[in-house]
Amino acid sequence: LRALADDTRLRTLRLIAEQPRSTQELAPLVGITEAGLSKQLRLLNEAGLVERRREGYYVLYRLIPEQVAALAPSLEAFLRASDPTD
Numbered sequence: 001l002r003a004l005a006d007d008t009r010l011r012t013l014r015l016i017a018e019q020p021r022s023t024q025e026l027a028p029l030v031g032i033t034e035a036g037l038s039k040q041l042r043l044l045n046e047a048g049l050v051e052r053r054r055e056g057y058y059v060l061y062r063l064i065p066e067q068v069a070a071l072a073p074s075l076e077a078f079l080r081a082s083d084p085t086d
Contacts, residue, residue, distance in 0.1 A: 001074055003047035008032060009040050013063060016050060020060040 004010060011030050015021060023041065027034045041061055044050045049068060050061045 001071065001078060003043050003049060004071070006040070008036075009044055012037065012040055013044065013049065013068075016061050017063045017065075020053070020062040022058040022060055024058065026061075 004013070008030060012026060015026055015029055023034045023037050026041075027037045030037060032040075041050065041052075045052060045061075047067075049064060051064055053060050053062065
């Protein structure tokens with residue numbers, strides 16, 4: 001869930017969910033540099049939400065739908081947990 005707790009990563013995931021994309025394609029769509037985007041994609045990859053595939057000169061990122069779906073129980077548990085400020 002921590003990997004999803006960032007607006008840039010969520011926008012990136014939405015774009016990758018449409019189709020596999022490279023950092024060169026994603027960076028202007030998300031509005032950050034390729035270097036900044038690479039850092040965000042590395043976090044999503046480490047969380048198991050996207051996978052990388054080299055296609056010639058480019059590295060394409062693809063969403064792993066099963067991994068995103070597997071987050072549902074964790075999200076539900078988080079939402080049902082009692083508020084620690086209570």
